[in-house]
Amino acid sequence: MSELPTHYDEVAYPSGTFFATEPAHMAALARMHGLTAPAPETARVLEIAGGDGANLIAMAAAWPNARFHSFDLAATAIANGVKLAAEAGLDNIRITVDDVLAAAETLEGPFDYIIAHGLYAWVPEPVREATVRLMGRLLSPDGIAFLSYNANPGGHMRTAIREMLLHRLRGIVEPAERIAGARQLLGDFAIARENDPPVLAGMRAVAAPMLDKSDAVLFHDELGEVYAPQSLCDVVAAAERHGLAFLNDANPSMVHDGLPGENVAEEDVVAIAQADDYAVLAFFHQTLLVRPGRAPRRGVGAGALAGIYASTRVRRTGPGAFALDGQEVELDDADMAELLGHLVDIAPLRLLLDEIELSVEHCVAIVQLYQRGVIWLYAVQSPCSLEPGEFVRASPLALAQLARGLATVHTLELRSIAFVEPGPRAFLALLDGTRDRAALARDWAGSGHGDEVTVDVALAQLAGAGMISG
Ligand SMILES: C[S@@+](CC[C@H](N)C(=O)[O-])C[C@H]1O[C@@H](n2cnc3c(N)ncnc32)[C@H](O)[C@@H]1O
Incomplete structure (x- = not known):
């Protein structure tokens, strides 16, 4: 150590x-x-x-x-x-x-x-x-x-920008000064100039997003001792x-x-x-x-998705219309639109794809949706539950983050979500697995937020967000 x-x-x-x-x-x-x-x-x-x-x-x-x-x-x-x-x-x-x-x-x-x-x-x-x-x-x-x-080869472009930054920062060791110097140089370099040759315009386009990085990420990822x-x-x-x-x-x-x-x-x-x-x-x-010698199958043929579960984070915005992170998700294929609609209905649970009949074309279309980030593929059902038992238990990590007073908590699906409203925070804190439904109803009523929403609705909302384990 x-x-x-x-x-x-x-x-x-x-x-x-x-x-x-x-x-x-x-x-x-x-x-x-x-x-x-x-x-x-x-x-x-x-x-x-x-x-x-x-x-x-x-x-x-x-x-x-x-x-x-x-x-x-x-x-x-x-x-x-x-x-x-x-x-x-x-x-x-x-x-x-x-x-x-x-x-x-x-x-x-x-x-x-x-x-x-x-x-x-x-x-x-x-x-x-x-x-x-x-x-x-x-x-x-x-x-x-x-x-x-x-x-x-993309790293070569980042290396060129890194060398420019390190040249500017030579002799400066204080992290805050290195970060400030890097931001100043990047801010200037990233501005497009009239008559920029295409290669230089490309370099500026690589530099610009570096300014969006947090200070810590800029300090380590762009200015660290080694970049290889x-x-x-x-x-x-x-x-x-x-x-x-x-x-x-x-x-x-x-x-x-x-x-x-x-x-x-x-x-x-x-x-x-x-x-x-x-x-x-x-x-x-x-x-x-x-391990070598396992002979992976290369290509999306028949049975490519056997034993695989699919899940989605998209939202339904209208009949057959979906959005992900504010972006519209367009689907030309009616079968895929129906599948996605079903995944929206059961989320955060996952659908075992063996339960539907899949042609090779369907498998290809599902892999394409996976490539676009519209659906995710897993080998097991979600750890979340939509039908919590008598003693409801939320993610122990979310409970610990809540107890620390953090504004974001993690779901059981590894997503961090903003969780700032006092009512939902008070309700989540009750889900430590020690209360049956009667105790939950009693303590929620006494929390000062009990008139905001019923226990059943609050549970359904948290379960839908992936916060409740089975
Ligand atoms: C860029 S951070 C990545 C941290 C995390 N894996 C992530 O992706 O957010 C690199 C990490 O590597 C760790 N690290 C560097 N050299 C190491 C070594 N020789 N042994 C163990 N950890 C090392 C650093 O302490 C640092 O936490």
């Missing part, structure tokens, strides 16, 4: 949850490739460099029978995560200070799912190598590893040296990487995906790795 403060102790990195890293999601992608995957509900899950552990804390709150371990080098972040997990009463997660360089040698496993998000392209080569070595040593035979990184974007084929080669093989990308919009077609030779899959990276100037990857 390291006691030395790191740059991540100096400037805390924002904590977050990442849907794509959910075992239930990774297992669905394995099934799509005809592979078995460890049951997410009881899986052993490791996150390398998980910051304060927020991602696995949210999963641990949703899946009490799975076991989680998140470690990171930054002791300050770990102390926060340990405290939050204890406040949530979670006994299925460990959050520890560890260095991946040591963990690669000594950490004991195995693990069914291993996640390393936002680490690989920001650390020196020995740490990169240790990350993949750890995955290769501890991944269970049917397990899946998730490795995200800034990718090339990777090419997909190099990452896969590194993984192969440690007994791992490419499955696919976990970013829905990139799932075509691992599905180039059923008649494509396995040895060509990565080369095809790499060529596509060059063609589209890829910036980021979330590469899924499995």
